[in-house]
Amino acid sequence: MPEHIQTAEADLAHRYLTIREATGALVAPLSPEDCTPQSMSDASPVKWHLAHTSWFFETFVLEPRGGDFRPFNPRFRVLFNSYYNAVGDQFFRPERGLVTRPGLAEVMAYREHVDAAMLRVLEAGALGAPGRAVVEVGLQHEQQHQELILSDVKHLLARNPGHPAYRDDLEVACEAPIERLSWHSVPGGIHQVGDAGPGFAFDNEGPRHDVLLREAKLGSRLVTNGEFLGFIEDGGYRRPEHWLSDGWAKVNERGWRAPLYWFDEDGERRIQTLGGPRALCSSEPVTHVSAYEADAYARWAGARLPTEHEWEVVAAPLPMKGNFVENARFHPAPASMGEPADGPRQLFGDTWEWTSSAYAPYPGYQAAAGALGEYNGKFMVNQLVLRGGSCATPNAHLRPTYRNFFYPDARWQFSGIRLARDE
Amino acid sequence: MPEHIQTAEADLAHRYLTIREATGALVAPLSPEDCTPQSMSDASPVKWHLAHTSWFFETFVLEPRGGDFRPFNPRFRVLFNSYYNAVGDQFFRPERGLVTRPGLAEVMAYREHVDAAMLRVLEAGALGAPGRAVVEVGLQHEQQHQELILSDVKHLLARNPGHPAYRDDLEVACEAPIERLSWHSVPGGIHQVGDAGPGFAFDNEGPRHDVLLREAKLGSRLVTNGEFLGFIEDGGYRRPEHWLSDGWAKVNERGWRAPLYWFDEDGERRIQTLGGPRALCSSEPVTHVSAYEADAYARWAGARLPTEHEWEVVAAPLPMKGNFVENARFHPAPASMGEPADGPRQLFGDTWEWTSSAYAPYPGYQAAAGALGEYNGKFMVNQLVLRGGSCATPNAHLRPTYRNFFYPDARWQFSGIRLARDE
Amino acid sequence: MPEHIQTAEADLAHRYLTIREATGALVAPLSPEDCTPQSMSDASPVKWHLAHTSWFFETFVLEPRGGDFRPFNPRFRVLFNSYYNAVGDQFFRPERGLVTRPGLAEVMAYREHVDAAMLRVLEAGALGAPGRAVVEVGLQHEQQHQELILSDVKHLLARNPGHPAYRDDLEVACEAPIERLSWHSVPGGIHQVGDAGPGFAFDNEGPRHDVLLREAKLGSRLVTNGEFLGFIEDGGYRRPEHWLSDGWAKVNERGWRAPLYWFDEDGERRIQTLGGPRALCSSEPVTHVSAYEADAYARWAGARLPTEHEWEVVAAPLPMKGNFVENARFHPAPASMGEPADGPRQLFGDTWEWTSSAYAPYPGYQAAAGALGEYNGKFMVNQLVLRGGSCATPNAHLRPTYRNFFYPDARWQFSGIRLARDE
Amino acid sequence: MPEHIQTAEADLAHRYLTIREATGALVAPLSPEDCTPQSMSDASPVKWHLAHTSWFFETFVLEPRGGDFRPFNPRFRVLFNSYYNAVGDQFFRPERGLVTRPGLAEVMAYREHVDAAMLRVLEAGALGAPGRAVVEVGLQHEQQHQELILSDVKHLLARNPGHPAYRDDLEVACEAPIERLSWHSVPGGIHQVGDAGPGFAFDNEGPRHDVLLREAKLGSRLVTNGEFLGFIEDGGYRRPEHWLSDGWAKVNERGWRAPLYWFDEDGERRIQTLGGPRALCSSEPVTHVSAYEADAYARWAGARLPTEHEWEVVAAPLPMKGNFVENARFHPAPASMGEPADGPRQLFGDTWEWTSSAYAPYPGYQAAAGALGEYNGKFMVNQLVLRGGSCATPNAHLRPTYRNFFYPDARWQFSGIRLARDE
Numbered sequence A, B, C, D: 001m002p003e004h005i006q007t008a009e010a011d012l013a014h015r016y017l018t019i020r021e022a023t024g025a026l027v028a029p030l031s032p033e034d035c036t037p038q039s040m041s042d043a044s045p046v047k048w049h050l051a052h053t054s055w056f057f058e059t060f061v062l063e064p065r066g067g068d069f070r071p072f073n074p075r076f077r078v079l080f081n082s083y084y085n086a087v088g089d090q091f092f093r094p095e096r097g098l099v100t101r102p103g104l105a106e107v108m109a110y111r112e113h114v115d116a117a118m119l120r121v122l123e124a125g126a127l128g129a130p131g132r133a134v135v136e137v138g139l140q141h142e143q144q145h146q147e148l149i150l151s152d153v154k155h156l157l158a159r160n161p162g163h164p165a166y167r168d169d170l171e172v173a174c175e176a177p178i179e180r181l182s183w184h185s186v187p188g189g190i191h192q193v194g195d196a197g198p199g200f201a202f203d204n205e206g207p208r209h210d211v212l213l214r215e216a217k218l219g220s221r222l223v224t225n226g227e228f229l230g231f232i233e234d235g236g237y238r239r240p241e242h243w244l245s246d247g248w249a250k251v252n253e254r255g256w257r258a259p260l261y262w263f264d265e266d267g268e269r270r271i272q273t274l275g276g277p278r279a280l281c282s283s284e285p286v287t288h289v290s291a292y293e294a295d296a297y298a299r300w301a302g303a304r305l306p307t308e309h310e311w312e313v314v315a316a317p318l319p320m321k322g323n324f325v326e327n328a329r330f331h332p333a334p335a336s337m338g339e340p341a342d343g344p345r346q347l348f349g350d351t352w353e354w355t356s357s358a359y360a361p362y363p364g365y366q367a368a369a370g371a372l373g374e375y376n377g378k379f380m381v382n383q384l385v386l387r388g389g390s391c392a393t394p395n396a397h398l399r400p401t402y403r404n405f406f407y408p409d410a411r412w413q414f415s416g417i418r419l420a421r422d423e
Helices: A003-027 A046-065 A093-098 A104-124 A128-158 A225-233 A245-254 A291-300 A308-315 B003-027 B046-065 B093-098 B104-124 B128-158 B225-233 B245-254 B291-300 B308-315 C003-027 C046-065 C093-098 C104-124 C128-158 C225-233 C245-254 C291-300 C308-315 D003-027 D046-065 D093-098 D104-124 D128-158 D225-233 D245-254 D291-300 D308-315
Strands: A183-186 A189-193 A209-213 A216-219 A262-265 A268-273 A276-279 A352-358 A384-387 A404-406 A420-422 B183-186 B189-193 B209-213 B216-219 B262-265 B268-273 B276-279 B352-358 B384-387 B404-406 B420-422 C183-186 C189-193 C209-213 C216-219 C262-265 C268-273 C276-279 C352-358 C384-387 C404-406 C420-422 D183-186 D189-193 D209-213 D216-219 D262-265 D268-273 D276-279 D352-358 D384-387 D404-406 D420-422
Touching: A003 A046, A003 A104, A003 A128, A046 A104, A046 A128, A128 A268, A183 A308, A189 A308, A209 A308, A209 D209, A216 A308, A225 A291, A245 A291, A291 A352, A308 A352, A308 A384, B003 B046, B003 B104, B003 B128, B046 B104, B046 B128, B128 B268, B183 B308, B189 B308, B209 B308, B209 C209, B216 B308, B225 B291, B245 B291, B291 B352, B308 B352, B308 B384, C003 C046, C003 C104, C003 C128, C046 C104, C046 C128, C128 C268, C183 C308, C189 C308, C209 C308, C216 C308, C225 C291, C245 C291, C291 C352, C308 C352, C308 C384, D003 D046, D003 D104, D003 D128, D046 D104, D046 D128, D128 D268, D183 D308, D189 D308, D209 D308, D216 D308, D225 D291, D245 D291, D291 D352, D308 D352, D308 D384
Parallel strands: none
Antiparallel strands: A183 A216, A189 A209, A216 A420, A262 A268, A268 A276, A352 A384, A384 A404, B183 B216, B189 B209, B216 B420, B262 B268, B268 B276, B352 B384, B384 B404, C183 C216, C189 C209, C216 C420, C262 C268, C268 C276, C352 C384, C384 C404, D183 D216, D189 D209, D216 D420, D262 D268, D268 D276, D352 D384, D384 D404
16 A cells, blocks of 8 residues: 555545544533433434544444444434435434433443544545545534534533523633724625645535625624624514514514523623623623524624625634634633734634525535535525634634535624625 | 321331332333433423422422421422422423433432431421321322333333333233123112222322212223234224224324334234233233223224223222232233133233213312412313223222323323113 | 195294295395305305305205205315214315305205295105204304304404494493392202203203302302402512413413404404494403413402303293394393392303303213214313303393303303302 | 606506406406305405405505595405505405405495596596606506406316316417427627616516526426426326426425326316316316426426526517417417427417526615515515416516516416426
8 A cells, every 4th residue: 555545545544533522522511311301493412422422423424334243233224314314314303302212321332432443444545545544424414513512512401490500610700801893895896715635625615716796894803792882782582673674574483682691690791601691791702693683783883794705805814713622612702802813803713604605506516426525515495504624623624715604594603794895 | 196107107217218219120121311301292201200309309398397398309390390380390301301400310319318318307206197197198199100201211212213121021921812892780879989998099080079970891801912803803994983082183184103112013013011021911811002092992892991990990999909019011911811700800910991071170179289289170171081000000009999090092091991771 | 735834934933034035134244255265164154155055955854855955066075064064075174265166155055945845844844853853953054154144244344454343323322330249059959950941951061960150259240340440550460370271371372462353443342243342341251261360350459260060050940031133232231230130140141151161061961873973972071161141142042051161271262250169 | 747757657547447348358257256255265255356456546545645545444444455564454365365345346346436536536647757666567467467366266166176267269279389499699798687668667577687507408388287297207296306306295295296287087188277177188288287297307307497588588689479368378389390489489478487497686686665575575585477377467567577477386376397308
């Protein structure tokens, strides 16, 4: 075997272990009980995330290789299939929280079983480039689920009247001064957007292609809790003129009066975080808002949401810096007042930023053949693109071409607001 | 303190420990995960049952005594209040399965905390008769929840596609021969029904009073799986003429085609039990049927369901014998063919028997003052009375005056069918 | 043909015409539009009532006779079948309001077609006693639908923000003084209840049989709007201790704060009637309450609802007097203060009186064979019995044995409250 | 007054009358009953359309002029407000079908009242350009509701088991031969799209702006019933691989097996039309499909849906020809085989063509100030653009820049499929 391939597979094995261990570290603060329920249909039990990410490697890497591979448990093929129709049936999604067996210990054993088999395969160095590409997708997939574990656990614990913390040791500083919002130019004309390699990107990030932009402006930082409070106190949730019609319907149907996880206690505004309840920090970017709230805020502020291409064109040249795990924060970093910045701040790793762009295929996009073709393509309707990555996003996922997507009423992700306006 | 009171409280302490330990024994085969979810709105997590039964003693015995009593956790007052409006708010029932903290270990600690305090109180011998009466209600209440733990766990595990068993060591014999159904006379005229003491009875079992019955007949044993299969194979679930109108609506709305927990596998009729899946046993009493199915079966068979008073008048003189725990069965005992019986068999401890009687107050019934008055009285509408007790009912609850009650569409209890007919 | 039979059929023809014309008179104030919608699933379009009552004669009298009978429109067999499974399929009930064709004119033509055929049959005098009995059921059925037309139209017009009146000429007097509530004895012991002939009764009114009553008291008149207002102003709808558990759930789910059709306008309590909105009349019996509200009121007032047998035993010897049509009121008559009454007042023809009795078969009840056996029997679960008849009930239906029945949450019928209490 | 203005207002008066009369003509075949119900929440009663379009002129033209204007009925301000929050409250949309008063006759009187007042205003010639612009919007609005009357009536009558026709005199020819599908080039590069005046356009059609297209191909004609049947017979509705994920969910949730209004009778495929049931015509364009079905068909056919800009760039130079009213068809014209066409056929006036473009504001779009700003802008999320106009679209609405929009699961509009593919 040529040495560079040996190296590629050895590197992959190393990354495999690192990423799988990172998942384990995320789950360490949780009890078996914490890993069991499904707090709403959109979320999944932590136990399910742990198993499903293993199922991914078993189904798409190990099983196709045949040989002496034996599935850990043949029932898991259905039980932990998320949505791949080409793989066969799926367990009824809204009942994921009722599956108490396998328990957490057995799921961890499943992970070890898959890890051992994966390492044998990777160390044998016989995967070839196509096989390595599937492993790479599996690792990116695992990292996406790391973020989902955090958002789903946050949602679950927030339903608990005791307001428990996911971890007690998370940083809670709240800096007072906030940089004044300024505007950075989005130059008009033809630009290229989308992935051009050589690193990993999901299929929905390509093909790279030309887009035609009009000159515009992008806000220098994210909208803060303090600013959003201004919208609330100005009757933002009671005045239909700020809202898209579907958004106004949701406001009334669900009784929204503030972002998710905000609550009042003894007349004080508080916020439920992964570290437990805290006083609302004015300088911190607002998060856990739906696209409807983001859009209404922007309209109220005399601005609009950026398109995904405006965002990418501005973000592409800028350095990326995230917050995940390393800084043990899991909430966006306050916007410090300081030197004038050369470009917008907080583009990567604070909150996902709602754009006004519908999640749609790029020109020339073709979903891959087979089950992995279901990864992204079949979701390209009814959802909006978010860009930039949040404080719960693994650093490796922070890149200017990354396209996250959710329904506009979703609030349980770490989603925030950056303003744009026409020139 | 007079000796007989000392004795009464010592006896009570002994019974307290025995009954609380029996609950613990029921939970022993379950993992923390098993104790967490709520498989439907009617059911509760096992963890919740464990905590709520402790809350009962804390709220109705310990707290009113004051002194140095400290609640284990003040939040539990709301969290584990089932439905006592007089005690204050209750946690939103359909979300009981989302409460992962307290976890099972903490709930067990809560039980120990309450047990220690209760034993101190009981050993101090200062409760007095009213206090002892409340403890007695608490113990009866605990035993009711023992049965609910079993029915709720059965329901939860049955939603698991792996068909896991609650216990692997449960008896599975299925006897072939079945006693031919014969009819026992219910004499007409004025009878007395209802509790007359001196033992414990719930308030809904009294006042004892006269009822006027017409002569009738009561079936000598419960309807079997084999007989119910005859109804199914005769198109029972497809022919509206057998059904009450509301029952026919449920059949179609829920797609009922057999009792709950029956399923087909490779062309064989099987049944999910607490011991895992088994072949259907023809001689075993049918169970997990709704009142609608019981009524439709009876109509099809040219009979009717008994009234609760017909049942009681026949059952009152007969000896009671139950199956709970002792015989490690948790499914009804087959009807052996043997000597002609002097009275109907299987009246106690096989399946709850649906009656045609609406659950209503007996003449002169008055709910107690205070929160405990909510125990039974406020449910006296829309439900039907079941009599006799099931294989999951603690033996101490098997008595001829006991009135169980559920909505007619409920199927997750161990509920079966005894026929009656007019003379 | 013997003369007495000729006479029987001639009488029947006369009654047939009178009753059918009474239905037509009820519909005269309505437009084709008024006769089209279905304001909720429990109600039906007026047009549907007009057609269904004709379908009844066509299906159960004309069609079985064969001969040269031709159905007016073969599609009507399904379209206007209410719930008779033995007759075949039924049109989907919640969509009755979408059937714009046949229109009102065609439905009236259908009625004329059926009437002509019926009169030919009746005048031919060849029906025989069984045939005449079915015609009699059809006429009683028509009269039941006369009341439903009024309650359904009232419900429909009340959803109209313009608060239109069904008729503008309805009597609106409101007498101020109210007779003080006194109590009449219900003697204990064995009584006979149920129909004993010779006049018409529905099958659910028999068999006549013995019942055993305890001595009790029955209120001398209906509960008034003014008294019910006292319950409201004492927080009746906000205090769970007055309510059955299922009732309390409905109060909160539906936001009940007053009887149906009560509303506030410019700080004044008003009530929507068939004559349009009026000021609330304190001396008038409260109506359009559910059984839950009736029960909660009774509990609040230190009383209870009567059983159906208590009611019947007291009412049977008393003269009946109704209000229907003749006096053009369609709301209950105020309780005048006057001479002490020999028995309770307002037993017949003011409001239906909720009893605490579950609607169940009398001992020995057998539903008739064939489709007409579905008339009453299959509804004998989940409903409560109401007695006495309302201001919208045809006088011919006012009799002491008549058993009306509705679900306990129903409020759109003219249902009110009479108190009872134990001796 | 300058003569050209006099002429402008006179022309407007003439157009006003013509368009209002066209609405009246559409309603002529309907009974008062037909005009009353609302067959689903998305649809409205015909009576409501007739009133709402009059309300529009009353609210936006007559009322702001003040003077001696008196509203026909002040309650109508709320009752017939569709969704203009700036005008105030709206009647609860899902209950529009319960409003039987005003009846059809009163609504027609309302129309006459508004018409008379409008003609006085128009003839006075004092509106000025802004006022005339609002009248123009009102007329365009009226024409949009003309199409909705047809689609809503079609939906209502299709729920009637009698399958009635809206009109009995509608053309039913079905031509057999079908032009073979060929492909027309969409040239790549920068194009201009959007309205540039001088005629009327809705605000959502502008601003005119540059778009950058890749070279592509557009199908020469619409997809036919015969072709769509091929998709069905190939298991199209049973194979998830053709479907967007949200689409597949709808297929299963709603049991879709064919386009709306297709049904089977005696083994023959039939279709409900405004002229009643007909045999399915293979050469006729498929219509009443959702965007999900359009997308799934395209994927199955190895193609895709066009973007709205691809469609417009091709359609802009082509002549428009519609089918509305004049030819009394109300179903799309079959694709005749004939001379090779210079451009795609059937672009205007056969079926609305689903595009893959999310309905979003054009760059620089600003909703107007005031209530009329709610006309289009607040709906710009979650919907897809349709282009071209249908057989039920007034000819005046057929233009290359017109942007219709519906949720992707909508099927009751006359919506069909044109394919596109990448070069």
